[in-house]
Amino acid sequence: MSVLVVIGLMWAVTYPVRLLGLSLGRLRLSPFWLAFLRFVPVSVFATLIVPDVLGSPEWPRRLIGCAVGGALLWRSRNLALGILGGFAAYWGARGAGL
Numbered sequence: 001m002s003v004l005v006v007i008g009l010m011w012a013v014t015y016p017v018r019l020l021g022l023s024l025g026r027l028r029l030s031p032f033w034l035a036f037l038r039f040v041p042v043s044v045f046a047t048l049i050v051p052d053v054l055g056s057p058e059w060p061r062r063l064i065g066c067a068v069g070g071a072l073l074w075r076s077r078n079l080a081l082g083i084l085g086g087f088a089a090y091w092g093a094r095g096a097g098l
Contacts, residue, residue: 049066061093065093069083
């Protein structure tokens with residue numbers, strides 16, 4: 001398959017889905033769907049993070065970093081502090097030989 005055919009097929013799959021998502025902006029959703037959609041970012045985040053943390057040979061260190069970063073983020077509501085604290089905890093655990 002040529003590169004242009006692959007790019008064209010990717011466009012044909014992606015463009016209608018994005019157009020549909022943008023056209024839903026004027027749609028009024030029921031309270032059920034609004035409550036349901038509130039959990040989508042959390043579930044997507046968990047889907048991206050959990051396999052990378054627990055599927056690694058160094059999962060204890062990563063779990064410590066995630067726990068510290070999550071706790072800092074939850075208490076302070078400051079994303080930068082949570083990220084930096086999680087990295088610091090990870091590197092601290094790595095330096096301690098855990």
